Amino acid sequence: MAETLLALDDVRAGYGESVVLDGISLELAEGGSLAVLGRNGVGKTTLLLTIMGFTRVVSGSMRWRGRDIGRVAPHRRARLGIGWVAQEREIFASLTVEENLTVAARAGRWDVPAVYRLFPRLAERRRNMGSHLSGGEQQMLAIARALTTNPALLLLDEPLEGLAPIIVEELAEAIGRMMAEEGTAVVLVEQHTDVALSLARDAVVIERGAIALRGSSRTMMADQSSLDRLIGLNLTAADDRGR
Numbered sequence: 240m241a242e243t244l245l246a247l248d249d250v251r252a253g254y255g256e257s258v259v260l261d262g263i264s265l266e267l268a269e270g271g272s273l274a275v276l277g278r279n280g281v282g283k284t285t286l287l288l289t290i291m292g293f294t295r296v297v298s299g300s301m302r303w304r305g306r307d308i309g310r311v312a313p314h315r316r317a318r319l320g321i322g323w324v325a326q327e328r329e330i331f332a333s334l335t336v337e338e339n340l341t342v343a344a345r346a347g348r349w350d351v352p353a354v355y356r357l358f359p360r361l362a363e364r365r366r367n368m369g370s371h372l373s374g375g376e377q378q379m380l381a382i383a384r385a386l387t388t389n390p391a392l393l394l395l396d397e398p399l400e401g402l403a404p405i406i407v408e409e410l411a412e413a414i415g416r417m418m419a420e421e422g423t424a425v426v427l428v429e430q431h432t433d434v435a436l437s438l439a440r441d442a443v444v445i446e447r448g449a450i451a452l453r454g455s456s457r458t459m460m461a462d463q464s465s466l467d468r469l470i471g472l473n474l475t476a477a478d479d480r481g482r
């Protein structure tokens with residue numbers, strides 16, 4: 240069995256007086272993968288922000304490789320090996336692709352050639368400014384940039400959101416190859432339920448700040464009635480309508 244990388248125990252957290260996460264417990268092994276599913280506004284981003292240390296934790300505990308990180312500041316969590324790709328795809332618009340990839344790089348398997356192998360489009364655009372990339376390329380760059388910090392855990396917040404179906408396919412395929420490389424654990428927040436379940440080993444569905452369903456992705460995929468009740472089956476179609 241792989242060692243536990245991250246463990247949340249009954250975490251309640253939110254912003255100021257408002258508590259969004261209402262008792263979240265989960266475990267992720269070294270190199271493991273977890274899909275986080277759920278409708279809009281249920282607390283998926285808040286869960287990632289809590290793992291990064293950006294929310295107010297009211298109660299519960301969070302452990303990283305056995306160590307309590309509840310009071311560790313976000314920049315120190317990043318240094319411990321927690322990488323994060325925000326839902327807003329933050330890249331440096333006035334730097335080139337290659338500059339974006341070297342600005343925060345740390346030694347490890349994910350160096351610039353390795354991320355270019357993962358995303359050949361970025362190699363072709365290495366001298367383009369961040370601002371001159373398509374939405375899909377910006378997302379690739381945001382993921383690639385996070386990878387060059389060589390995190391032990393990568394948090395991806397809806398990487399496929401708002402992208403054309405053909406780009407969704409290309410990006411999902413690259414994320415799958417990235418996850419298949421051992422060593423980087425991934426928490427994947429997605430509204431493309433089918434894609435997320437095909438990529439991640441385990442999955443949770445969040446509803447109103449709590450985990451309403453959990454299990455292996457395979458089991459969850461077979462439980463269409465629960466997925467329908469908790470998320471609705473037509474998510475990809477809803478996405479395409481530009482929610």
Ligand SMILES: Nc1ncnc2c1ncn2[C@@H]1O[C@H](COP(=O)(O)OP(=O)(O)OP(=O)(O)O)[C@@H](O)[C@H]1O
Binds near residue numbers: 278280282285286326
């Ligand atoms: N900075 C904030 N301050 C106060 N409340 C917030 C803040 N950010 C989010 N919330 C609230 O927390 C709840 C959960 O939001 P969150 O962004 O985590 O949902 P989500 O599942 O990521 O939704 P989406 O699928 O739309 O990205 C919502 O009710 C939202 O209004």
Ligand SMILES: [Mg+2]
Binds near residue numbers: 283285396
């Ligand atoms: Mg969100």
